[in-house]
Amino acid sequence: MRFRFENNVLDGDLRELTCGGAAVPLQPQVFDLLLYLVAQRARVVSKDDLISQIWSDRIVSDSALNSRINAARKALGDDGATQRLIKTIPRKGFRFVGEVREEVAASPAPADAQPVPQRIAAERPGIAVLAFENMSGDPAQNYFGDGISEDILTALSKQRWFMVIARNSSFTYKGRAVHIRQIAEELGVRYIVEGSVRKADNRVRITAQLNDATSGSHLWAERYDRELIDVFAVQDEITNAIVAAIEPQIHAAENFRADRKPPSSLDAWDLLMRALSHYWRVTRRDHEAARALLERAIEIDPNYGQALSVLAANHMFGVHLGWADLAKVAPVAEAAALAAVRCDHEDAWAHAALGAVCFSTRRLADALSEFEQALALNPNFSLAQGYYALALSYAGRSKQAFEAAQRAIRLSPRDPSLAIYHGIAGYARFTERHYDEAIALAREAIRHRGDLTGAYRVLAVSAGMSGDGMLAATALDELRRTQPNISLHWIATQLPWANDADREHYLEGFRRAGLR
Helix, strand or coil: CCCEEEEEEECCCCEEEEEEEEEECCCHHHHHHHHHHHHHCCEECCCHHHHHHHHHCCCHHHHHHHHHHHHHHCCCCCCCCCCCCHHHHHHCEEEECCEEEEECCCCCCCCCCCCCCCCCCCCCCCCEEEECCCCCCCCHHHHHHHHHHHHHHHHCCCCCCEEEECCCHHHHHHCCCHHHHHHHHHCCCCEEEEEEEEEEEEEEEEEEEEEEHHHHHHHHECCCEEEEEHHHHHHHHHHHHHHHHHHHHHHHHHHHHHCCCCCHCCCCCHHHHHHHHHHHCHHHHHHHHHHHHHHHHHHHHCHHHHHHHHHHHHHHHHHHEEEEECHHHHHHHHHHCCCCCCCHCCCCHHHHHHHHHHHHCCCCCHHHHHHHHHHHHHCCCCHHHHHHHHHHHCCCCCCHHHHHHHHHHHHHCCCCCCCHHHHHHHHHHHHHCHHHHHHHHHHHHHCCCCCHHHHHHHHHHHHHHCCCCCHHHHHHHHHHCCCCCCHHHHHHHHCCCHHHHHHHHHHHHHHHHCCC
């Protein structure tokens, strides 16, 4: 069935909303909600109805429900004040009140007909997860491959960077020999995740591959061999590994795409991708380049939540590494982070950015709460896991900090911020007086990235406390190269310890390393 209202067409078969003929990008869950409201427009739809139909009776907060309603309204040019199309009925629920004309959708084109390409949303790349192929020869094992595919799809949906195609659409290609370029054109996506599952006795081999359908290239591929001691644990572990690997690969591909465009044609998404490529490099020059690109993106779209989030995080990372003045940038960063949360309070990046602001402004309890919220929204968000570990360290919870840093490292072994996570783990070990381990972890961070300020700090204080004067002096020289303004006064006043004893321990390590 196809529904027409105002200048919009909502097509349930194509799973597409268009306005004036142009596709309007919608997250799968928001599309499902809108389709349900339109189909049930003759009555008031209760909160329980929505939870049953859209969330399959899972526990859902009021804020989660309201964010989906707001997203549906925004897609239609509606809002909570005017409620032109989606009306809130106090204490009862919601109702679609627009005038709707129903049409029967055209029959599907023959299999040999050329598909009609769908417009790819400029602001976010689309991604489809195909049903993983069962290579075991046992039809009874189909459930395992389908489970892996569904878990990947669900986890990717929590990363707001992508438009993720719903299972109803992507699983229609199961068992059919269709080229990924055709699938991408029919679903309106750039990226396709596909894979296979082979089970034999008590072992399973899972392969996964990320394809750029527009260029035909393979961006990433991996194979996982596991013993099936606990089927669900194995499924969760592999799902997390695949999802954590996919995000940085798509960001890299999108940055490459943006780099090939002339500067005059860059849109907000392109600018954000370019900014991220600088953000991950963690140098002072790249910090400034990222800031300038993010500010341009926000000029184009002042309500661009992801650009606002990264801008806030970039400002606070600059403060932590001594490249930016806290008093100057904290108000700007906090305003950006709060705006990002208002844009989408279920975006993990927005909460991580606000957590970073709270961390640098010595509100550690609030920082921990925001990082925990970010991880609740997206458990595969390795950057939030790393920031959480850092905040735990400064809050005096060293053992938990080290465990959180290790989770970040395991979660995303190809993450652009892997060096930072090693440095954070090293600092956690320093706070526990395990200086040799702290030195080893700091060196590992430096091996990944030779100009990482935080790693040289950990190396200097750990060597100082362990009595290795030569290593401490070398580390301090490198630290002064990456952070020329480093001093005991800067350390004592700019870093947000909860406990005076932890601050004094860090300062003593620097004194022994030779810092004055």
